[in-house]
Amino acid sequence: MxxxxxxxxxxxxxxxxxxxxxxxxxxxSESLPLPECLGRSLAEAIHAPEAVPGFRASIMDGYAIAGSEQPELGEAWQLVGRSAAGAPFLGTLQPGQAVRVLTGALVPEGSGRVLPQELVEASDQQLRLIKACGANPWIRSVDEETAAGGVLAESGLRLGVAEVARLASCGIQHCRVFSKxxxxxxxxxxxxxxxxxxxxxxxxxxxxxxxxxxxxxxxxxxxxxxxxxxxxxxxxxxxxxxxxxxxxxxxxxxxxxxxxxxxxxxxxxxxxxxxxxxxxxxxxxxxxxxxxxxxxxxxxxxxxxxxxxxxxxxxxxxxxxxxGGQVELLPRLRVALEQPLRRGAGRPELARASLVVAEDGRLLARVAGSQASSRIGSLSGADLLLEIPAELGSLEAGTELWAQLLRLPIF
Structure with missing residues (x-):
């Protein structure tokens, strides 16, 4: 033993x-309202109740035209309506027809392409292509964010800002999370x-x-x-x-x-x-x-x-x-010492340092003041814990080391 x-x-x-x-x-575990789940670990996987966005949506302001073929310069359509966010055009476009469509709005049935508004000229309920368009149809798919039943988050995941926002966008109101x-x-x-x-x-x-x-x-x-x-x-x-x-x-x-x-x-x-x-x-x-x-x-x-x-x-x-969640350690990165560091070999050390970006883009570690374990000031402003191996004594400027990143992620 x-x-x-x-x-x-x-x-x-x-x-x-x-x-x-x-x-x-x-x-x-416990079930909590979604806003209270930030930073908590999921006790069960979350599945999407429906597809999101749930309809074909325009990626930009423009005009939805009938058909999906790439049109030729000078081609024209008859304007038969308007589709806006929250006020969709519910009809089906017939050949030769188009509707005004705004960003995020429903693209009606019968249309497979949105023309950006800067490529067309509209007057007297007529629409004409005046600049060549590319192959991009500028339409967001019905399940761009998720398909119905898709896994939005696995059990054990710790929910950050981005995950909570995504769950909200998919209609989730409550989550079952592990108790602290x-x-x-x-x-x-x-x-x-x-x-x-x-x-x-x-x-x-x-x-x-x-x-x-x-x-x-x-x-x-x-x-x-x-x-x-x-x-x-x-x-x-x-x-x-x-x-x-x-x-x-x-x-x-x-x-x-x-x-x-x-x-x-x-x-x-x-x-x-x-x-x-x-x-x-x-x-x-x-x-x-x-x-x-x-x-x-x-x-x-x-x-x-x-x-x-x-x-x-x-x-x-x-x-x-x-x-009960996933165990996550601090992320690590390679940095170079900005200045020499005096120390005695014998034990591995986690030295406190701030992260500095040099003019040439290199990531540097700046160690300032005493590293005494009684000095709380050595924690103030610390971005890094430098991982110094036991066998290394005093270190020259430019020495590369692994470091643990202390700053918490935003999203």
Missing amino acids: TDPYPKEGLPLDHARQLILQSLQPRSL PRVGLLISGDELLPPGQPRQLGEIWESNSTLLRGLLERLGYGVAVQRVVGDQPEPLRQALLALAEGCDVVVSTGGVSAGDTDWIRPLVAELGEVRFWKLFLKPGRPLAWGMVAGTPFFGLPGNPVAAAVTALQLLWPALQRLE
């Missing part, structure tokens, strides 16, 4: 694989004070809860229950048990290392199981994963940047798996 606590810690990919393999989707897992957050530390309270020497204002709540909300989740507890074993034990009973995931920050007051890890081992401890990663080495009374547990590092980075790498995929 693999040692669950290797001296240097588990590699990130190995840790993620172990976590995801041990979790099963909760398979709980409830996250219980435990912040531990004797030195912690609420922001705004006067500090004594050695005390700090507590920010991890604000950081993690905001991060999880941006990722489409949230925190159901939160507790801030000092470094005392019995209150921490009670808090862990209460969160495990009422939530689907327990997340803590701090207290998982090997200090005299790091009680979280031994308490988790007492109340359940610590399946691994320590990551081979910078920032984020002191991380514990296991179970508390049968509930998945993440013991994130106490330093805020390390907590945020490991939450992105391990907690976020786990929440996706528990929810």
